[in-house]
Amino acid sequence: MSANEERVRGLVAQQAADWFVANRAGLSPRERDTFIAWLKASPVHVEEYLSLSVIARDLRQASEHSHDALDQLIARA
Amino acid sequence: MSESKKTLVGRLFAEHGSALQAFLYRRVRRHPDAAELAREVYVRMLRVPDTAAIRNPEAYLYTVASNLAKEHSRQASRDTRVLDVDDPLVQEQLAELPAFAGQLDTEQRIRRLREVLRQLPAKCQAAVALQYWDGLSYEEIAQRLGVSTHMVKKYLSQALVHCRRRMARLG
Numbered sequence: 001m002s003a004n005e006e007r008v009r010g011l012v013a014q015q016a017a018d019w020f021v022a023n024r025a026g027l028s029p030r031e032r033d034t035f036i037a038w039l040k041a042s043p044v045h046v047e048e049y050l051s052l053s054v055i056a057r058d059l060r061q062a063s064e065h066s067h068d069a070l071d072q073l074i075a076r077a
Numbered sequence: 078m079s080e081s082k083k084t085l086v087g088r089l090f091a092e093h094g095s096a097l098q099a100f101l102y103r104r105v106r107r108h109p110d111a112a113e114l115a116r117e118v119y120v121r122m123l124r125v126p127d128t129a130a131i132r133n134p135e136a137y138l139y140t141v142a143s144n145l146a147k148e149h150s151r152q153a154s155r156d157t158r159v160l161d162v163d164d165p166l167v168q169e170q171l172a173e174l175p176a177f178a179g180q181l182d183t184e185q186r187i188r189r190l191r192e193v194l195r196q197l198p199a200k201c202q203a204a205v206a207l208q209y210w211d212g213l214s215y216e217e218i219a220q221r222l223g224v225s226t227h228m229v230k231k232y233l234s235q236a237l238v239h240c241r242r243r244m245a246r247l248g
Contacts, residue, residue, distance in 0.1 A: 010238075013242065016241075017238045052241060055190070061187045063194065063210045064206075067207075073200075074200075
């Protein structure tokens with residue numbers, strides 16, 4: 001991947017993550033339209049979004065340890 | 078004895094028309110496309126130079142239909158400029174995609190993800206655990222961490238991007 005491609009990928013990953021997080025809270029009809037338009041804009045967008053859903057599926061188990069250390073983490077924050 | 082071409086094709090479509098449409102629909106998953114392909118099958122059947130030479134007209138009909146459906150999906154997969162997420166065919170393809178996660182076994186992936194999470198700032202890690210383990214809403218996480226919900230979303234988004242980047246090579 002060229003440096004430029006990498007930069008674009010990074011941007012798309014950020015957009016995908018923002019949408020992923022926004023979706024959990026629920027989208028307004030207008031946000032939903034924007035989200036669908038974003039998905040339709042490029043197959044790369046769809047791919048990124050799906051990659052995040054794969055990661056999110058594993059995050060519950062992966063965060064068990066952080067949950068045990070939660071008080072410590074919050075104190076440190 | 079041998080039927081005229083038009084009569085034969087007409088009879089085939091009278092007998093198999095709806096079965097053929099269903100056959101095509103199973104392959105292309107879009108009713109307008111299936112109907113159009115069925116018309117194209119009809120046209121192609123009429124173009125066959127010598128229908129008398131076809132030993133099994135029914136089988137021939139479905140072979141033509143099957144070839145057209147294949148051509149159609151090849152064309153559809155080349156045309157990736159616009160993605161219709163409401164299209165059942167697209168949804169089917171999308172549903173298959175996350176399977177790449179199976180390349181690494183789950184336990185290995187989760188162990189790796191745990192390490193990747195530890196690289197994040199404490200508040201990010203806490204936000205992730207509160208969402209994914211405790212299932213708290215953004216408002217509840219915000220209260221717990223003493224930050225705005227806007228910040229909570231930022232932490233969670235940052236965590237996802239980080240995990241995605243560090244897990245990318247495994248995908």
